[in-house]
Amino acid sequence: MAIEDDVLVVGGGVAGMTAALAAADTGASVRLVTKSQSTLRHASGLIDVLGYADDKLLADPFDALDDLPADHPYSKVGVKAVRDGLARFDDVAGDLYRGGHTEKNALLPTHGGAVKPTARYPASAAAGLASDERDALLVGFETLSDFDAPLAADHLRAAGVPFDVRGATVSFPGEPRADAKITRYAHALDEDTDDERERLAKRVARVHDGEPRVGFPAVLGEDHPADVRGTLADVLDAAVFEVPMGPPSLPGTRLEAAYERALREAGVNVVRRPVAGYETDGENRLTAAIVERNGQHIPHYADAFVLATGGLVGEGIDSDRDGVYEPVFDCHVPHPADRYDWFVDETFGDHPYPRFGVVVDDELRPRDADGRIEFENLRAAGSVVGGADFAAECSGMGVSLATGDAAGSAAGADTQ
Amino acid sequence: MSDAESPSDEFEPIEVFPDEETPDLRPGADDCYKCSACDTNCPVAEVDDDFPGPKFQGPEQWRLKRKEDASVDSSVSKCSNCMRCDSACPSDVPLSQMHNTARAEYVEEELSMTDPTYWRNRILANYRTSAFLASKVPRIANFAMNFGPARWAMEKTLGVTSEREFPAFATETFREWWEHEGGADGSRERARAARERRGDDVDAEKKVAYFHGCYANYNTPEVGKAMVRVFEHFGYELVVPKQRCSGTPMFANGMLEDAERHAKVNVSSMGDLVEQGYDAIASCTSCSMALRQEYPELFDIEGIEELAENTWEALEYLRVQEDLSGELSAATVEDESLAQLAYHAPCHARNQGLDGQALELFEDLAGVDAEDVGDSCSGISGTYGWKEEKYETSMKIGDEMFEHMEEAEGEVGMTECPTCSMQMEHGTGYEIKHPLEVVESALVS
The missing domain is CATH 1.10.1060 (Fumarate Reductase Iron-sulfur Protein; Chain B, domain 2)
Known part of the structure; x- marks a missing residue:
C-alpha cells in the first residue's frame, strides 16, 4: 500500500545524493525527493574540502580539521567521515576526476582568473593546475562573454602564478549567435559534424605561440570531453585544459550525469517534486514526508529520513522579516532576534548569516531550541546544517560529502 | 530596502x-x-x-x-x-x-486573422472539433485525411506537414463503447462485484470521474478501456462526465480564449463530481498537467482550485490508494508483445514528478522488461511537430529518443502521452502501448 521505503532523502544536491547512495549501500530501499533538477549544473565542478582557515590558504585541509570550532559540521562528524565521503565521491566520479592521489589541496585557476584551493578537480582541468610551472595560453570565444581570456590571464599574473600566461580570443567555428547557450558549443564539439574540433584547433593555432598548455572555457564537450581535448591537443601539440566557469556549468553537468548513473545502479528512485509537509506518529518519529504534485499532497512513507535541502542559497534555510527557519520539517534554526545582527557592515566581513542552519548532534540529528532531538529518525546533511561558512572556507562540497555519507549510512543502518 | x-x-x-x-x-x-x-x-x-x-x-x-x-x-x-x-x-x-x-x-x-498560419494553428489546436466530426464517419475520414493530394494541399495552403500520417480514428469511440457497456450503472455493478471478490467492503465509496481526453476517445479507445477495466478491478466505480478538450494544444498555440471556453465545461462537470466526493483521473499526462497546473495558473473559474487538488494521473492514484506495486509484483504478463518495452517519459509526466513511475512499477512484474530510453524530449509536443515549418526541428529533437529506442531490446514502445506515442511510432515504426494497457494485461484476465 502507498509509497513506502526504508529511507527517504529530501534534497537532490551532492549531500542528498551521497546520503542516498550511502543508505542504499546498507541494503535499505531508498527514495530521493528533490524539488527541482540537481544544482550541480550551477556548480563549478570543483570539490573542495577546506581551502581557508582564519583567512589563510591551507596547503592540507586535514591539518586544520581538528582546529575547527565545535559546532562546525566537520567537528560533528569527525575526520574519518570526511575521508569516507571523499572515497564515495571517488567511486561515483571515477575517471572523470583527479586529485585523489594526495590529501593536499590543489590550486585551480577559475574563469575570473582567481586561484581556488580544491581537493578534487575534473580530469579536464588537470593540465591547468596553478602549481604547474609551464607557460599557458588562455583562449576565449568572441561569442562567449562569460570568459574573457585576456582579462583572466591578467588576473592570474597579478595573483603571482609561477608561469607566464597570456590570453587570446578567437571565433568559434560556425559563428554561433552572440548569446548562444554553452551547451551549443559543447554539443557542436561532441558531434563534430562539420569538423568543429579541428577547425577550432586551427583557429587557436594562429594565436598559439608554442605555449606547452592551452586553456579553454569549460565547454569542451558534454558526452565526449576527453575526445574533444584529445583532438585539440594533437593539432596544437600542447596539453589542453578547461577553466571552470559559472552557471550553467558543463563540469557540473557531467558530474550530475555520473551521480544519476550511480543512483540508478544503486536502485534509488528519484522523484522531482517539492516536499510540502510531514506526518509523525504523534510522538517524536516522522512517518512520512508529504510530496506536493501540482496541487496534490501525497505522503511518502519511510522509517528513516535525511534532510539535505541546502542552505540559504538552496532554500533549505529560508528567512523573512520575522526570522530564519527550516521550511520542510520546521527544525530549529538559531539566529539573533534583531535582524540587523544577522550581518556586518563590511561586504566581505565575518557575517553571521552564512553559518545559519539547523543544529545537529554528533549523530547529525537536528536539535530543538532546548537541545532535545527534533525527530528520532531524522538526520541532516549538507549546507542545511549550520556552523560552516562554505563560501569563505571553500568547504561546501566536502561538508556535503562528509555529512551526506554519515547521515545516509546511519539512516540506512537504522532500518536494517 | x-x-x-x-x-x-x-x-x-x-x-x-x-x-x-x-x-x-x-x-x-x-x-x-x-x-x-x-x-x-x-x-x-x-x-x-x-x-x-x-x-x-x-x-x-x-x-x-x-x-x-x-x-x-x-x-x-x-x-x-x-x-x-x-x-x-x-x-x-x-x-x-x-x-x-x-x-x-x-x-x-500580432497574428492577423487573415494569415493562414492563424487558421492552421486554430484548426490544430481545436483537434477535438475535427476529431468529433471525423469520428462520425471514421472510415471515410481515415482515408481522406491521409489521401495524398489532400495532404499536399493541406501542406501548401495550411502548412500542415505531409510527412506525418494522421492517426486513425477508431470505428467505435471510447464513449460509444462505454455506453454499450452500460455506462455508470454497468460500472457500479462491476465494481461492486470486484469489491466482493476482493474481500473489500462492498459498500465502500470508491468513485472516480474519468477524464479521457480527446485522443483516448477518438483514436485509442483501448487506453480508455484499459483504464476502466483496471479501476473496476480495484473496485472503483467510474463515471465519464461531459468533457471538452483539456486545452493543452490551445495553450501551445496561444489560443487561450478557446482553452478557457473548454476549461469552463470541464471545470463545471468534473468540479460537480469532485464536490460529490469523486476524484478526477486522467490517463493522458498532458490532460492531467492541464487540469492540475495550467488551469489554476491561467484561468479564474469557480471550483478550478478544488478540481486541480483532486486530479490524479491514473497509475499514480492506484499506487497511492491501492497496493498496485504489490499486485503487479505477484502477477505475470502472458502477452509476449509486451515482453520488451522501450519506455519514454513524456515531458508533462516529468513535470508531475511521474517520470520514474512506470519503470518502478514494472520492475518486479514478471513477463515485462521495460527499459528507459533516456530523458530527452520526443520533440512532437502535441501540435508542434504537425506544423510544416516545425517538422524538421521536431524530428531533430526526437533523434536522441529514436536512437535509444533502436538500441533497446524489442520493438514495442511505451509512453503515457498520445502525441509522444505518435512521434515514437513515426520515428521507429514501433507499436506503442500505454502503461495502463500493461497493467490491464497483468491484472485483468
Whole structure:
C-alpha cells in the first residue's frame, strides 16, 4: 500500500545524493525527493574540502580539521567521515576526476582568473593546475562573454602564478549567435559534424605561440570531453585544459550525469517534486514526508529520513522579516532576534548569516531550541546544517560529502 | 530596502497593479537570477540556434514588455510548451505560465486573422472539433485525411506537414463503447462485484470521474478501456462526465480564449463530481498537467482550485490508494508483445514528478522488461511537430529518443502521452502501448 521505503532523502544536491547512495549501500530501499533538477549544473565542478582557515590558504585541509570550532559540521562528524565521503565521491566520479592521489589541496585557476584551493578537480582541468610551472595560453570565444581570456590571464599574473600566461580570443567555428547557450558549443564539439574540433584547433593555432598548455572555457564537450581535448591537443601539440566557469556549468553537468548513473545502479528512485509537509506518529518519529504534485499532497512513507535541502542559497534555510527557519520539517534554526545582527557592515566581513542552519548532534540529528532531538529518525546533511561558512572556507562540497555519507549510512543502518 | 520605506504587513504584490484580470508575473520575473539552467534544458534551443530560449521568452520578455511600445517577439511561437524549463528552474520562476500568457498576447495582437498560419494553428489546436466530426464517419475520414493530394494541399495552403500520417480514428469511440457497456450503472455493478471478490467492503465509496481526453476517445479507445477495466478491478466505480478538450494544444498555440471556453465545461462537470466526493483521473499526462497546473495558473473559474487538488494521473492514484506495486509484483504478463518495452517519459509526466513511475512499477512484474530510453524530449509536443515549418526541428529533437529506442531490446514502445506515442511510432515504426494497457494485461484476465 502507498509509497513506502526504508529511507527517504529530501534534497537532490551532492549531500542528498551521497546520503542516498550511502543508505542504499546498507541494503535499505531508498527514495530521493528533490524539488527541482540537481544544482550541480550551477556548480563549478570543483570539490573542495577546506581551502581557508582564519583567512589563510591551507596547503592540507586535514591539518586544520581538528582546529575547527565545535559546532562546525566537520567537528560533528569527525575526520574519518570526511575521508569516507571523499572515497564515495571517488567511486561515483571515477575517471572523470583527479586529485585523489594526495590529501593536499590543489590550486585551480577559475574563469575570473582567481586561484581556488580544491581537493578534487575534473580530469579536464588537470593540465591547468596553478602549481604547474609551464607557460599557458588562455583562449576565449568572441561569442562567449562569460570568459574573457585576456582579462583572466591578467588576473592570474597579478595573483603571482609561477608561469607566464597570456590570453587570446578567437571565433568559434560556425559563428554561433552572440548569446548562444554553452551547451551549443559543447554539443557542436561532441558531434563534430562539420569538423568543429579541428577547425577550432586551427583557429587557436594562429594565436598559439608554442605555449606547452592551452586553456579553454569549460565547454569542451558534454558526452565526449576527453575526445574533444584529445583532438585539440594533437593539432596544437600542447596539453589542453578547461577553466571552470559559472552557471550553467558543463563540469557540473557531467558530474550530475555520473551521480544519476550511480543512483540508478544503486536502485534509488528519484522523484522531482517539492516536499510540502510531514506526518509523525504523534510522538517524536516522522512517518512520512508529504510530496506536493501540482496541487496534490501525497505522503511518502519511510522509517528513516535525511534532510539535505541546502542552505540559504538552496532554500533549505529560508528567512523573512520575522526570522530564519527550516521550511520542510520546521527544525530549529538559531539566529539573533534583531535582524540587523544577522550581518556586518563590511561586504566581505565575518557575517553571521552564512553559518545559519539547523543544529545537529554528533549523530547529525537536528536539535530543538532546548537541545532535545527534533525527530528520532531524522538526520541532516549538507549546507542545511549550520556552523560552516562554505563560501569563505571553500568547504561546501566536502561538508556535503562528509555529512551526506554519515547521515545516509546511519539512516540506512537504522532500518536494517 | 531600509526600514524607513518598508511596506506594511498587508503588502500584497498582486495589488501593485490595478489590472487583476491577468496573473501578475512580476514576482516570477524578479525571482529569475539568470542562471540559464532553463536554456540548457530547452529541447528547442538545443537544436535551433535562432530560438532565444525560455529565459528570454519568460522573465526577460516580461520586463521588456513594461515599455509601452514593446510587443511580444514572434519567436515565442517556436516554444513547444514542453514545460521542461519549469522543473529546471532552481528559483521557482513560473516559466511556462509566462510563455503561455506571452504566446496568447502574441496571437491576439500580432497574428492577423487573415494569415493562414492563424487558421492552421486554430484548426490544430481545436483537434477535438475535427476529431468529433471525423469520428462520425471514421472510415471515410481515415482515408481522406491521409489521401495524398489532400495532404499536399493541406501542406501548401495550411502548412500542415505531409510527412506525418494522421492517426486513425477508431470505428467505435471510447464513449460509444462505454455506453454499450452500460455506462455508470454497468460500472457500479462491476465494481461492486470486484469489491466482493476482493474481500473489500462492498459498500465502500470508491468513485472516480474519468477524464479521457480527446485522443483516448477518438483514436485509442483501448487506453480508455484499459483504464476502466483496471479501476473496476480495484473496485472503483467510474463515471465519464461531459468533457471538452483539456486545452493543452490551445495553450501551445496561444489560443487561450478557446482553452478557457473548454476549461469552463470541464471545470463545471468534473468540479460537480469532485464536490460529490469523486476524484478526477486522467490517463493522458498532458490532460492531467492541464487540469492540475495550467488551469489554476491561467484561468479564474469557480471550483478550478478544488478540481486541480483532486486530479490524479491514473497509475499514480492506484499506487497511492491501492497496493498496485504489490499486485503487479505477484502477477505475470502472458502477452509476449509486451515482453520488451522501450519506455519514454513524456515531458508533462516529468513535470508531475511521474517520470520514474512506470519503470518502478514494472520492475518486479514478471513477463515485462521495460527499459528507459533516456530523458530527452520526443520533440512532437502535441501540435508542434504537425506544423510544416516545425517538422524538421521536431524530428531533430526526437533523434536522441529514436536512437535509444533502436538500441533497446524489442520493438514495442511505451509512453503515457498520445502525441509522444505518435512521434515514437513515426520515428521507429514501433507499436506503442500505454502503461495502463500493461497493467490491464497483468491484472485483468
